[in-house]
Structure formats: structure tokens, C-alpha cells
Amino acid sequence: MGFSKVTDSILYVGVNDHEIDLFEGQYVVPNGMAYNSYAILDEKNAVMDTVDIRFVQEWLDNIAAALNGKKPDYLIIQHMEPDHSSSIAEFLKVYPDAIVVGNAKTFTMMQQFFGADVAPNREVVANNGTLSLGNRTLTFVFAPMVHWPEVMVTYDAQDKVLFSADGFGKFGALDVEESWACEARRYYIGIVGKYGAPVQALLKKAAALDIAKICPLHGPILTEDLGYYINLYDIWSSYGVESEGVMIAYTSVYGNTRKAAKLLADKLTAKGCPKVVLTDLARSDMAEAVEDAFRYGKLVLASTTYNGEVFPFMRTFIEHLTERNYQNRTVGIIENGSWAPMAAKVMTGLLENSKNLTWLDTVTIKSALTAENEAQLDAMADALL
Known part of the structure; x- marks a missing residue:
């Protein structure tokens, strides 16, 4: 050179x-x-x-x-x-x-x-x-x-x-x-x-x-x-917000949690959200996912319950966030569980030491979306705008 x-x-x-x-x-x-x-x-x-x-x-x-x-x-x-x-x-x-x-x-x-x-x-x-x-x-x-x-x-x-x-x-x-x-x-x-x-x-x-x-x-x-x-x-x-928008990070086994995450993304777009980032944590570069979580001011975590816990890619993602002092954000949770939903409890626990988080109402899905869940997602979309 x-x-x-x-x-x-x-x-x-x-x-x-x-x-x-x-x-x-x-x-x-x-x-x-x-x-x-x-x-x-x-x-x-x-x-x-x-x-x-x-x-x-x-x-x-x-x-x-x-x-x-x-x-x-x-x-x-x-x-x-x-x-x-x-x-x-x-x-x-x-x-x-x-x-x-x-x-x-x-x-x-x-x-x-x-x-x-x-x-x-x-x-x-x-x-x-x-x-x-x-x-x-x-x-x-x-x-x-x-x-x-x-x-x-x-x-x-x-x-x-x-x-x-x-x-x-x-x-x-x-x-x-x-x-x-x-x-x-x-x-x-x-x-x-x-x-x-x-x-x-x-x-x-x-x-x-x-x-x-x-x-x-x-x-x-x-x-x-x-x-x-x-x-x-x-x-x-300073852990400020660089860009207005919402990141939705999800993990899904059989597609039902992915469907909920995509439905929320579509509702946000239809309501005029300036930017919606939808990320499958099992298939995306983890470093880019972490980058987006810090770039935008609002984050939705959507995960199935897995082995009485949370899906491994979601746990890894949240640990990356907390390791880097994730803070000053609005966070919503979508959990899925067919008999004993635990993902929301685990995810909020992982973030319990993060500063200045504003929590939205959790949406709980039992196996597949219902009309009630769709209404809850519509309310979450309004709260994110």
C-alpha cells in the first residue's frame, strides 16, 4: 500500500x-x-x-x-x-x-x-x-x-x-x-x-x-x-436515542411468535411509525441486532417460553444489551407459552438492573394469536408511537 x-x-x-x-x-x-x-x-x-x-x-x-x-x-x-x-x-x-x-x-x-x-x-x-x-x-x-x-x-x-x-x-x-x-x-x-x-x-x-x-x-x-x-x-x-423508531426482536419455534411480531410491525407501519426494524434473532448478525437496539428509542422483545425459560437467542441478545449498559428506553414484551408462559418473567428479570426503562403492558399468547391478542398488539402499537 x-x-x-x-x-x-x-x-x-x-x-x-x-x-x-x-x-x-x-x-x-x-x-x-x-x-x-x-x-x-x-x-x-x-x-x-x-x-x-x-x-x-x-x-x-x-x-x-x-x-x-x-x-x-x-x-x-x-x-x-x-x-x-x-x-x-x-x-x-x-x-x-x-x-x-x-x-x-x-x-x-x-x-x-x-x-x-x-x-x-x-x-x-x-x-x-x-x-x-x-x-x-x-x-x-x-x-x-x-x-x-x-x-x-x-x-x-x-x-x-x-x-x-x-x-x-x-x-x-x-x-x-x-x-x-x-x-x-x-x-x-x-x-x-x-x-x-x-x-x-x-x-x-x-x-x-x-x-x-x-x-x-x-x-x-x-x-x-x-x-x-x-x-x-x-x-x-450517553445512551441517547439516535433515530426515532421501534426495533422488534423476536425468536420463534413454529412461527406463531414470529406472526405476532410481524403483525405488530405492520400495525406500527400503518400508523405512521418513522422506522420499524424487525429482527429474527436466530438468523441475524447478533452485533447488528444489538446495534439497532441502541440506535432506536423503543424496543419490543417477543419470545416463546423454552424449557421453562426464554429462547436461548433471546437470552443471549438481552445479555449483550445489559453488558453494554442498556438504558433510557421504552420496552414492550410479547411472550408465548402453551401451558406455562415464563418468557416475560425471565426477560424482565434479565433487564431488572437496566436504568430508566419504561415498560409497556405485556402481551401473552397461549400457542397462537387470538382476537384479544390482536387488540392488545394494536394497543401496544399505539403506546409505541
């Missing part, structure tokens, strides 16, 4: 990965992933983060091309996840005099991953610490639990660039054209969604900076209308 210009003195030296099928062992990435790394050229030269070890040679070639015969003086590590750090040792074999820059937690994790001697030349920085490269000074701002405890971001005041670590990242390689918001939302909710409060804290710190470009560790460099991206991050991390 070589390198490309971010500014006259900041060059992109990252790589695209089209070999990966599951990111972090669970997220489907049909358009691959980008592992971003940057070279900053000054009196002293710095490289920002490394890449997945499978692409180390391509990355080293990119660095060599970008530096054009010069050597990097620093390797700055903002985040120790292996997709960003696993090439540190190989980098230091080529550039043994380079100083590795990180915070105390960075080096603790570095030793855990790679051994005590991986970075003999190191500079440990404090929160709001600085590093002069000559004409510019980099400032390091700690961002613990966005989404690991050692994370820090880096600000270059000269070019007004924020190197945002995993913040503002997305799924997808950089040689694929696609909408930013969809895959950035799935990435954020899936990976960072649990840590809304730390992200809010970071956004407040970023608001004090003059930022012209955001350079994340995944996804494209953001250069225009930064307010659009920052506003979405503010909504996501």
Missing part, C-alpha cells in the same frame, strides 16, 4: 486486512479491517502504533518508504491490544535505537504480552505529558477504559490532529467505500458500548482542543464536518 499524506508532515503507514473473518473473535467483518499507523516527520521522527503481526513486513516497508532513508526516533504506543501492538518487537529489531513511548500501564501490559526486554529504550509519560519532536510538541491525554485501562490519545497542536486510538474507529478496510456511520456504530456499540462514561469524559477533554483532523486506529481519517462524528459519539456514549 505504501504511504499517503494526512498533512505535509504526517503520513499514513497502516495496512488493510482482507484475510480476517471475525474481528476480536466475534464480529463479522465482510469488508475487512484497517490497522492504522502514522509517521510524524520532524527534527525527530515518530511512528504512532504498530499493526497486526500478520502484516508486519508490509507495515515496515510503508515506514521505510515514508521516512525515505531516515530512522524513527520514537515509537508511540497508545493502545496495547495486539492488533495495534503485536509488531513492537519486530519494529525494534529493525530500529533498535528507537525509544518506545507509553504510560506506566502500557509497559506493564507490554511485559505481559511480550516479555520484560521488548522495549529497553523507553519513555514513560504522565497524563497531559508532552514530547517535543522539534517544531511540534505532542500532548498525551489518558483515556482509561476507552476501552482498555492503558489507552491514551495524542494531540498535535501544530497540525491540529487528534490521534484518537480506538475512538472514532469503524469496521472495514480503507480500500472499500461504505457509509461511515453504520459500521462505526456497530463497532462502537459492540466494542466500546459498555464504557459510555469514560467516552463522555474523553469527549469533554477533546472539546477543549482545536481539532482539524481525527486519526483513529481503525477506519478512515476524519477531516470534514467533525461535529457530525462527535455528535454521534456523544449520543452513543
